[in-house]
Amino acid sequence: MNKLSIDPTNGACGAIFVAAGLFFGYQSLGQEIGTAFRMGPGYFPLVLAAILILLGAIIAIQATRVAGEPIGAIAWRGMFFILPAPIFFGLTVRGLGFVPALFFTALIAAFASQRMRPGTALIVALVLTIFSTIVFSYALGLPFQRFGPWLSWVGA
Amino acid sequence: MELFDNLALGFVTASTLWNLLFCLVGVLLGTLIGVLPGIGATATIAMLLPVTFQIGDPVSSLIMLAGIYYGAQYGGSTTAILINMPGESSSAVTAIDGYQMARKGRAGAALATAALGSFFAGTVATFLVALFAPPLTKIALQFGSAEYFSLMVVGLVSSIALAHGSVIKALAMVVLGLLLGLVGSDIFEGTPRFTLGIREFADGLNFVAVAVGVFGVAEILRNLENEHDRSVMIRKVTGLMPTREDFRRMAAPVLRGTGLGSVLGILPGGGAILASFASYTLEKRVARNPEEFGKGAIEGVAGPESANNAAAQTSFIPMLTLGIPANPVMALMIGAMIIQGIVPGPDVAAERPALFWGLIASMWIGNLMLIVLNLPLIGLWVRLLTVPYQVLFPAIMAFSAIGVYSVKSSAWDLYSVAFFGFFGYVLAKLRCEPAPLLLGFVLGPLFEENLRRAMILSRGDPSIFVTRPISAILLLAAALVLVVVLLPSVRKKREEVFVEEDA
Numbered sequence: 001m002n003k004l005s006i007d008p009t010n011g012a013c014g015a016i017f018v019a020a021g022l023f024f025g026y027q028s029l030g031q032e033i034g035t036a037f038r039m040g041p042g043y044f045p046l047v048l049a050a051i052l053i054l055l056g057a058i059i060a061i062q063a064t065r066v067a068g069e070p071i072g073a074i075a076w077r078g079m080f081f082i083l084p085a086p087i088f089f090g091l092t093v094r095g096l097g098f099v100p101a102l103f104f105t106a107l108i109a110a111f112a113s114q115r116m117r118p119g120t121a122l123i124v125a126l127v128l129t130i131f132s133t134i135v136f137s138y139a140l141g142l143p144f145q146r147f148g149p150w151l152s153w154v155g156a
Numbered sequence: 157m158e159l160f161d162n163l164a165l166g167f168v169t170a171s172t173l174w175n176l177l178f179c180l181v182g183v184l185l186g187t188l189i190g191v192l193p194g195i196g197a198t199a200t201i202a203m204l205l206p207v208t209f210q211i212g213d214p215v216s217s218l219i220m221l222a223g224i225y226y227g228a229q230y231g232g233s234t235t236a237i238l239i240n241m242p243g244e245s246s247s248a249v250t251a252i253d254g255y256q257m258a259r260k261g262r263a264g265a266a267l268a269t270a271a272l273g274s275f276f277a278g279t280v281a282t283f284l285v286a287l288f289a290p291p292l293t294k295i296a297l298q299f300g301s302a303e304y305f306s307l308m309v310v311g312l313v314s315s316i317a318l319a320h321g322s323v324i325k326a327l328a329m330v331v332l333g334l335l336l337g338l339v340g341s342d343i344f345e346g347t348p349r350f351t352l353g354i355r356e357f358a359d360g361l362n363f364v365a366v367a368v369g370v371f372g373v374a375e376i377l378r379n380l381e382n383e384h385d386r387s388v389m390i391r392k393v394t395g396l397m398p399t400r401e402d403f404r405r406m407a408a409p410v411l412r413g414t415g416l417g418s419v420l421g422i423l424p425g426g427g428a429i430l431a432s433f434a435s436y437t438l439e440k441r442v443a444r445n446p447e448e449f450g451k452g453a454i455e456g457v458a459g460p461e462s463a464n465n466a467a468a469q470t471s472f473i474p475m476l477t478l479g480i481p482a483n484p485v486m487a488l489m490i491g492a493m494i495i496q497g498i499v500p501g502p503d504v505a506a507e508r509p510a511l512f513w514g515l516i517a518s519m520w521i522g523n524l525m526l527i528v529l530n531l532p533l534i535g536l537w538v539r540l541l542t543v544p545y546q547v548l549f550p551a552i553m554a555f556s557a558i559g560v561y562s563v564k565s566s567a568w569d570l571y572s573v574a575f576f577g578f579f580g581y582v583l584a585k586l587r588c589e590p591a592p593l594l595l596g597f598v599l600g601p602l603f604e605e606n607l608r609r610a611m612i613l614s615r616g617d618p619s620i621f622v623t624r625p626i627s628a629i630l631l632l633a634a635a636l637v638l639v640v641v642l643l644p645s646v647r648k649k650r651e652e653v654f655v656e657e658d659a
Contacts (some may be wrong), residue, residue, distance in 0.1 A: 013586040017328045024335045027350050031342075037616025041342035041349055044604045048335050055328040062324075071585055078380035079581070082373060082553065083574045088559040090570030102554055109553035112380055113546035124547055128554050140210050142562050 007063040018053050025049030064086025081112035090135055097148030098137060103129040162458055163286055166513030171510060175216050175514065182220035183522045186227020187529060190247075191235050191537045197228035199372035199552070201488045203559035205364050205495065210562075214496035215511045215527025219518040221492055225485050226278065226468045226519065229428060233270040233461055234537050237263060246428035246464040249436045249553075253449060253456030260452050265398045269406050269454055270461040271530045272398075277414040277462035278523035281469035284418055285476070286516050289505065292477040296373035296502035299478075301610035302620050308603050311480050313634040314423055315592045317641045326592045333593035336361060337600020344608065356568040363491050365569040366597055368556045370590045371484070374583070376549045377581045402454055409439050409459035417466030422473050423482065428464040435463035469519055476512060477502055480599075484591050487598040531547045 024045055034040030089105040096104075101124035106128045136142045171174065189200045201221050208217030232247035237254035248268065257266040299307070315325040339350045340360030351357040398406070416438060417431040439459040440449045449456050471482040479500030481487035490500045498504065498511070505512045530537070560569050580590055588632075614620035622628045 001613040009586055013325065013583075013588060015330065016586070020332055020335070024350065028172070031347065031349060035616060036611055036618065039608045039611060041345055041347050043351065044607060045335060048331050049340075049424070052328060052331045052335065055257065055331065058324055059322075059328065063617075074382040074585065075377045075380040075581075078377045082376055082380070083578055085553050086373075086557050086560070086570040086577075089561065090567035093561060093567070100216055102558065105557050106550045106554040110550040112376075112549070115544075115546050120546075121550075124446050124550050128551055132554060132558060136207075136558055138561075139206060142207075142558070143565075144211065144562075151193075 005064070006060075007066065008018060010059055010063035012064075014056045014058070014063060017056030019056075021049045021052035021054075021056055025053065073135050075112075077114060078112045081108055081110075085109040092150075093144070093148075095148045095150040097151060098144035099129060099133055099146050100151065101148075102132055159286065159290075162290070162509065162513050163517065165509060166286075166515075167521075169170060169215060169510045169514030170219065170518040172440045174213075175219055175518065176521070178211070178216040179218040179223050179518050179522050180525055182223020183227035183230075183525050183529065184218075186224040186229075187231035187234075187526065187537065188540070189224070190228035190231020190233075191540055192543070193232075196371065196375065197225050197493050198488065199368065199556075200224055200228075200374060201485060202364055202367035202371060203552075203556050205488060205492055205559065205563075207559060207562065208492055209495050212565075214493065214498055214508075217496065218489065218492060218511065218515050219522075220517060221489055222472070222519060223522045226465065226522060227526060228255070229465050230271065230274055230467050230530050231537070232455075233274070234267060234530070234534070235541065237266045237270065237457070238538060239541060246432050246468075247461075248429075249432045249460040252436070252454050254367055255450075255453035256423055256450065257454065259458065262452070265454070265587050266457050267534060268398050268531060269402065269525050270455050273406065273410045273458045273462040273466040275523055275527045276410055277466035278469055278526075279520060279586030280414050281421070281514060282520045282523070283465040285473055285519070286513075287510075289473055290475050292473065293502045293505045299502070299626070300624070300626050301606040301613065302627040303630065305603065305606040305610055306621060306627040306634070307480060308599050308606070310630050310634045310637070311474075311482070312592070312596060312599065313637050315483075315595045317637050321587050321589065323641055326447055326586045327594040329588050330592075330596040333596020333598075334600040334603060336366070336593075337597040338604060340601075343601060344606050350365040354568060356566050357539040360601070361572060361597075362560070362563060362566070362569040363598065364563050365560050365572040366576050367484070367488060367491075367594060368560055369573045369578075370580035370594060372552060372556055373573060373577025374580030374584050374590065376552060377577070378584060379545060380587065381551070398454075405454050406458035409435075410462045412438060412442075413462030414466045417463030418470045420463070421467030421470030421482070427482075428467045428471075432460035432464040432466035433461040435569065465523075472515075472519075476502070476504065476515070479504075481595065484594045486593060490598065556606050 028042040028046040028049060031042030032040035033042045069098055074086060085105045085108045088108055089101050092101040092104070102124050106125040110116050110124050133146065137144060137146060170179065185200065186197065186528055189197065201224055204221065208221060211217045211220070229246060233250045233254065235241055236247040236251035237258050240251050240255035254266045254270065259261065312330050312560070316323060316330060328410040337360070341348055341358050348358055413435040416435050420431040420434060423426070436456060436459060439455045440446055443449065443453070443455055445453065471486055474480045474482045475489055479502070480492060481490055493500045498508065556573065557570060560573055563569060583593075584590065610620055611618070620627075623632060
């Protein structure tokens with residue numbers, strides 16, 4: 001009777017939960033399961049994974065019947081700049097040191113906004129770096145190297 | 157009397173110069189982030205959590221973190237009243253009538269009403285915490301594994317009931333959170349689970365990284381979807397003092413809001429958002445002038461503002477007595493305790509009375525500071541509202557990176573931030589609330605540990621959870637909540653409520 005149409009929001013949502021359930025379930029099978037009396041490391045996660053797959057399946061089935069809300073605008077530019085920022089910090093904080101790593105992290109993140117102009121971004125990143133170095137490195141004494149080994153040739 | 161001795165100890169602890177300073181820093185920061193839309197208390201506390209480790213003294217750091225939480229409730233109302241945008245989600249309701257009051261030139265009175273109502277509610281609720289926490293602690297000391305397990309079931313189920321949108325999605329988020337919480341070494345046998353062979357994940361995923369990703373980064377991405385200007389209508393606030401007529405009209409709503417908020421705050425999964433909404437509905441219903449609501453009724457500001465502040469205070473009760481977080485912020489407070497080497501739970505009151513009572517006393521001191529900060533300094537906060545978002549979020553990202561990295565200097569934690577930021581954003585787009593996931597994540601290991609321990613004690617017989625009376629009552633309560641939420645009539649009402657709240 002009904003034409004089969006899947007609501008994209010709930011369909012994707014169900015699929016994600018099922019996939020996550022399958023991942024945890026598969027990993028749990030590699031562990032010792034044990035019995036209800038003496039549960040092994042795999043017992044509880046296996047049960048949870050099964051529940052998650054079930055819930056995901058229900059959400060996906062409901063998606064064929066009820067149309068949900070549209071997904072709406074997606075922050076592509078935001079994701080493209082915001083997500084790499086912490087990764088860059090993680091990759092460089094040891095090598096470059098705290099000060100330059102933080103400067104570039106803030107600079108990368110700043111470009112996530114469509115309204116950011118390069119000049120403003122530079123100023124924002126610079127002010128943030130100076131402020132954070134004073135507060136976190138000098139005042140709070142977090143044990144970070146300010147300039148890392150990659151920059152040793154500069155003589156800093 | 158024991159209560160007064162305890163409170164005296166609390167005030168002595170909280171009023172050392174050092175602790176007063178941290179309390180002030182906390183409420184200042186809280187007001188700041190409360191005023192600024194787009195950054196909430198949860199994300200801020202998550203970022204500052206590792207920094208508190210550097211403070212060293214657990215009392216000072218918890219006082220500061222608590223100050224951020226209730227300070228944000230004050231600050232959030234300023235933004236709601238002046239630019240019709242909730243600075244904090246719990247002040248969404250305040251925007252309805254508060255903004256209308258501001259448009260009629262009564263912004264000062266609205267701000268004063270919010271501040272005075274919050275102060276009164278905060279005072280009463282602090283006293284309630286002092287009154288009810290010790291007896292609850294005594295009950296909690298008799299809890300075994302089965303009771304703890306059942307209690308956590310209640311907490312998780314309540315967080316589902318109070319999440320926006322689909323119940324089944326919230327349930328799935330809890331389960332996913334529990335699973336994510338299990339990443340790391342097995343507690344009984346030490347075998348690594350779900351670590352994908354990454355050695356850094358052997359102690360589990362970093363809680364701060366997950367919280368910053370799911371709440372902080374995902375929130376920034378959502379704000380970047382549609383960038384639009386904020387217009388600050390009022391640059392100068394005058395006429396702060398409410399008239400005698402105003403005082404007369406706000407007295408009853410403040411009292412009702414305080415009572416309602418205090419009760420709802422204790423419920424696991426509840427807290428400030430629900431309290432402010434329930435109070436608004438109540439005020440509208442009992443008012444003699446319901447047609448004025450939505451057009452600048454002072455009752456619509458006084459009630460919800462008292463309620464959300466009362467709830468913010470009483471949500472400390474389950475955290476302090478049972479070690480069970482009522483909301484994500486309390487989950488972070490528990491994280492802060494664990495970082496400082498304190499095991500959250502009923503033993504805290506007996507073993508660290510200075511911490512327990514000092515924290516409670518500091519809440520009252522903090523509320524007093526807030527009223528001083530908010531009324532005379534209102535001009536300063538108004539000016540802050542003109543800071544554009546594109547300057548703010550790079551700062552949030554930078555502080556998050558520093559905060560997360562400082563926990564244990566692990567680059568993998570920063571990769572987790574990016575991953576969970578992305579993941580949290582995708583789930584938010586798919587209409588899944590992050591709060592149940594985070595609650596599940598925090599409780600995951602405890603939940604499994606108590607389940608397994610209880611099953612060993614009962615020799616594999618699951619009836620232990622229903623034959624022990626306290627456990628049975630708790631499970632019954634959880635089942636009841638679940639049934640009520642799934643009832644068709646309640647479901648419809650619940651959808652209406654949340655739709656209205658989103659508007």
